[in-house]
Amino acid sequence: MIVKGRVWKFGDDINTDVIIPAKYLRSIDKSIWPKHVMEGIDPTFSSKVKPGDIIVAGKNFGCGSSREQAVLAIKWAGIAAVVAESFARIFFRNGINNGLLLIECKGIYNSVDEGDIIEIDLDKGIIKTKKGDLSFKPLPPILQEILNSGGLVEYYKKKVKKH
Amino acid sequence: MSTAIEKILSYSIGKNISAGDFVEVNIDFAYFHDGSGPLIIDVLKEMEVSNIFDKSKVAVIFDHSAPPYNDQSATLQSKVRKFVIEQKIEKFHDIGEGICHQVVPEKGYIAPGMIIAGADSHTCTLGAFGAIAIGMGATDMAYILATGKTWLKVPETIGVECNGKLKEGVTSKDLILEIVKIIGTDGANYKVLEFFGDTIKNMSISSRMTMTNMAIEMGAKTAFIEPDEKTIEFLGRNGKKFKSDSFTEVISIDSSSIDPKVACPNNVSNVKSVSEVEGIEVDQVFIGSCTNGRYEDIYEAARILKGKKARVKLIVVPASKSILIRMIKDGIIDILLEAGAVIGVPGCGPCLGVHMGVLGENEVCISTSNRNFIGRMGAKTSKVYLASPLTAAASAIEGKITDPRKYIK
Numbered sequence: 387m388i389v390k391g392r393v394w395k396f397g398d399d400i401n402t403d404v405i406i407p408a409k410y411l412r413s414i415d416k417s418i419w420p421k422h423v424m425e426g427i428d429p430t431f432s433s434k435v436k437p438g439d440i441i442v443a444g445k446n447f448g449c450g451s452s453r454e455q456a457v458l459a460i461k462w463a464g465i466a467a468v469v470a471e472s473f474a475r476i477f478f479r480n481g482i483n484n485g486l487l488l489i490e491c492k493g494i495y496n497s498v499d500e501g502d503i504i505e506i507d508l509d510k511g512i513i514k515t516k517k518g519d520l521s522f523k524p525l526p527p528i529l530q531e532i533l534n535s536g537g538l539v540e541y542y543k544k545k546v547k548k549h
Numbered sequence: 550m551s552t553a554i555e556k557i558l559s560y561s562i563g564k565n566i567s568a569g570d571f572v573e574v575n576i577d578f579a580y581f582h583d584g585s586g587p588l589i590i591d592v593l594k595e596m597e598v599s600n601i602f603d604k605s606k607v608a609v610i611f612d613h614s615a616p617p618y619n620d621q622s623a624t625l626q627s628k629v630r631k632f633v634i635e636q637k638i639e640k641f642h643d644i645g646e647g648i649c650h651q652v653v654p655e656k657g658y659i660a661p662g663m664i665i666a667g668a669d670s671h672t673c674t675l676g677a678f679g680a681i682a683i684g685m686g687a688t689d690m691a692y693i694l695a696t697g698k699t700w701l702k703v704p705e706t707i708g709v710e711c712n713g714k715l716k717e718g719v720t721s722k723d724l725i726l727e728i729v730k731i732i733g734t735d736g737a738n739y740k741v742l743e744f745f746g747d748t749i750k751n752m753s754i755s756s757r758m759t760m761t762n763m764a765i766e767m768g769a770k771t772a773f774i775e776p777d778e779k780t781i782e783f784l785g786r787n788g789k790k791f792k793s794d795s796f797t798e799v800i801s802i803d804s805s806s807i808d809p810k811v812a813c814p815n816n817v818s819n820v821k822s823v824s825e826v827e828g829i830e831v832d833q834v835f836i837g838s839c840t841n842g843r844y845e846d847i848y849e850a851a852r853i854l855k856g857k858k859a860r861v862k863l864i865v866v867p868a869s870k871s872i873l874i875r876m877i878k879d880g881i882i883d884i885l886l887e888a889g890a891v892i893g894v895p896g897c898g899p900c901l902g903v904h905m906g907v908l909g910e911n912e913v914c915i916s917t918s919n920r921n922f923i924g925r926m927g928a929k930t931s932k933v934y935l936a937s938p939l940t941a942a943a944s945a946i947e948g949k950i951t952d953p954r955k956y957i958k
Contacts, residue, residue, distance in 0.1 A: 403920065412621050413621055426923050426924050452686050542696075
């Protein structure tokens with residue numbers, strides 16, 4: 387499978403408070419979350435981002451609060467994948483659990499500029515950038531299985547509930 | 550040779566496992582709050598789960614919006630309250646009982662050697678009790694409530710050895726801020742931080758909880774402190790004690806060399822000695838949170854504030870109702886009120902920027918909490934400095950960041 391999209395670039399230590407500020411969390415209307423995605427850094431981001439776009443970030447993406455709304459805001463804004471130097475662990479689990487493609491790829495930050503088109507080849511484990519190809523490690527089997535199921539809810543229905 | 554974490558997991562699973570293994574484990578205790586609850590309930594519905602795995606192993610605590618600050622937060626709490634009744638969850642603590650990470654150990658719901666999951670990033674706080682306590686998101690928690698299990702990658706453990714006596718006016722908060730500075734915001738990513746050494750041994754449970762609480766700010770999966778008689782006394786129950794006999798690496802700290810520290814905006818690892826930032830004007834002081842809202846913290850702040858007046862907004866929020874009751878009985882509350890403090894309802898208070906002390910444009914707060922991210926406590930242009938309750942109290946008196954040692958006789 388190939389995921390191709392336009393890059394939006396963010397730095398190191400992007401925390402879940404800036405991905406979705408706490409004032410929007412206690413909302414009955416969940417559709418407001420993608421409207422405020424990344425507001426803590428760029429209040430205009432949600433109006434610029436298009437379905438299929440890719441976020442590229444530095445180290446420790448998604449650190450801080452365990453709020454799963456951070457993943458949902460990104461996913462529902464139509465972001466196809468987040469590629470980062472590294473992820474904070476709770477965000478990483480939340481992402482995979484919701485079927486959001488997260489790729490840890492060393493060297494990605496310095497290989498792309500905002501607006502670039504990159505191509506992620508999931509089968510080969512390669513990201514094509516204008517500065518060349520970067521390889522990334524596949525997910526551990528359990529995570530790959532959850533992601534392939536479309537998230538932990540579907541995984542549960544398929545694997546656990548049936549037995 | 551293995552770590553306490555590996556031993557607890559091996560014991561629970563019934564076979565020897567080590568760092569790097571992927572395992573499925575039974576969860577001994579799980580809890581969530583009013584912030585994560587509504588999403589968890591939605592996910593359980595999607596999973597078509599009608600009954601949780603074991604109601605006696607689950608607690609629900611309302612701490613994030615206590616009391617609710619608008620109609621939507623109230624409606625969402627009602628939804629969780631209804632769930633608690635339907636599922637017959639008896640370990641339920643409604644608004645005003647306190648912060649989940651404080652209430653769960655105070656009630657003795659946990660014991661050393663347990664594997665605990667909490668739907669909050671600061672669940673690592675409970676590693677102070679010799680247990681494995683892991684923070685998770687809503688979907689992971691829903692899966693645990695459905696099955697009683699979760700998958701884990703067995704983590705490596707970094708040992709943080711702290712020896713020496715903390716100087717007068719220096720607390721475990723200053724020590725942990727120094728450790729965050731050394732390790733960085735992701736230096737412990739996917740790993741466990743185990744604190745040991747005579748400084749830790751001599752610490753109260755309150756001070757130990759301040760240490761373990763901030764492990765997540767270094768990316769850690771959780772923190773761990775070997776349990777002792779103080780642990781058992783606090784919990785009012787015994788458990789299985791495990792001890793590490795190896796670490797991936799050991800970081801050694803001379804606790805006696807630490808000065809009061811302040812984490813400057815907008816990164817928790819941006820730590821400086823108070824002397825480097827003294828004089829920065831503040832608009833608000835917050836003493837509370839799961840990091841520093843315990844009796845010892847508020848008592849020490851009150852010692853500094855006694856007979857003085859705060860020049861700026863001073864908000865004190867005890868971490869639990871039992872702490873508040875003790876403050877009332879011991880007269881701490883009078884000292885604080887006379888100093889001009891506003892006392893909040895036990896809970897998370899203004900830490901997460903939604904109520905009870907939200908910061909306005911360009912306002913500056915010195916806070917005893919754990920995060921100073923952009924906009925964390927309010928407006929995007931507001932700023933948060935993290936410090937000990939002593940530094941926060943001294944700063945309230947002067948209206949600017951102040952070294953607390955000048956107020957300690």
